[in-house]
Amino acid sequence: MYQADINAIIEFLKKQLQPTTTTQGMDWLDKKLELLNSSGARDKDLYLAFSATPRFVGKNKLQLSKADVQQANDLRTGFNPSSWTSDQTARTLLLLSLPHSDAEAFQQKIEKLFDTADMGEQVALYGSLPLLPHPELFKPRASEGVRTNIGSVFEAVVLDNPFSADYMEEDAWNQLVLKTIFVGKPINQIYGIDRRSNSKLAHMLSDYAHERWAAGRSVTPELWRPVGPFIDATILKDIKKLFSLPEEVQHEAAALACVQSNFAPAIALLNEHPDLKTRIEADELNWQQISDKALALN
Structure with a gap:
């Protein structure tokens, strides 16, 4: 019901990323995207690239115009990357480049990233949820994210992210709203x-x-x-x-x-x-x- 057009999202995110990183950073990312989409890609290639992303593309904030924000919403209702950074954007592109015809295998790769992610990686992972293939598989993960005590990670789950409203059960949703008020967001x-x-x-x-x-x-x-x-x-x-x-x-x-x-x-x-x-x-x-x-x- 809420599945985004992955190719269109990739094109949009690359367009937004390019002004905020270097030519070398884009070249590095393009090579990693090609590798991860190939039949010879190993899980290790994903995990190493995901971890190394900030060193190559930086952490600059995206500079979206009003038209860009509207385009994001047109591509996926509720999608608003106004607060995203270059590393978050590049990490999302890495995730979207993964083969996903095997839903279970795709989910396992994403879940393994969650299990070992640092704060910045968690922000990227939770922010990417509404864009991923097979999004319904990540409902439990989103509910877990609401329980975090890390402010930036909680914001990635809750603020300007349509995943929770589109997929969470009522009790989980209610806890999300209550906690948002409790922590002053x-x-x-x-x-x-x-x-x-x-x-x-x-x-x-x-x-x-x-x-x-x-x-x-x-x-x-x-x-x-x-x-x-x-x-x-x-x-x-x-x-x-x-x-x-x-x-x-x-x-x-x-x-x-x-x-x-x-x-x-x-x-x-x-x-x-x-x-x-x-x-x-x-x-x-x-x-x-x-x-x-x-x-x-x-």
Whole structure:
């Protein structure tokens, strides 16, 4: 369902990589891609090339234009390599060059890389998941990635990566969102955050907010984005509390949550705040702004 056109992805990634590395780096990579795609390639060739990649292509950040970002999304819905580096890009190209007609053999090679990967290699591996052949085979690996305590690796799994939204089961998805909030990452960058919102998640987040409030701690206003569509009598009390807090951004989040709801009391509550309702209707207030404000407060 979500299988990318591998040849088109390879062409796109090479185009993005070329300005960020040297001619020698591209020559080295082309030779490795040819080798790995040949019948004489050994597993050792992959592992050595994967490890050596930064020494040959560097670690410069890609410089994508808006058109490039749109093309990436056109090639694979949700694919956004804006934060990728040259070594991550080259490593992804190595993975995409592997023969993959034998799904089990392909999976075993990727899993062996995961088992021995350092931090930078894990970032590349998790970022590549939505582009790989047989992506459904890597659902357990993505769930494992959510449990990592390494910040950059967690971001590679969660932020601007469509794999989780497209393949994770509901419980694993809910844990991903909850942990993203817990570690202070922007849920605005979780691809599919609105599509995958669900009632169980909404109540998990409400419980988490109660724990924070009971401990005298604040709650990021972004938390209420996946909650809004599932406001009920219990959660409505939380939304009313937001309107009672001194921070304007909490009022804005409460209003946006109410707009997402079909629960009559939530609609009535929003009507008690006509200025916020007008701003939302005029598209002068949205979740992107809430995310920006929450980031500025951290």
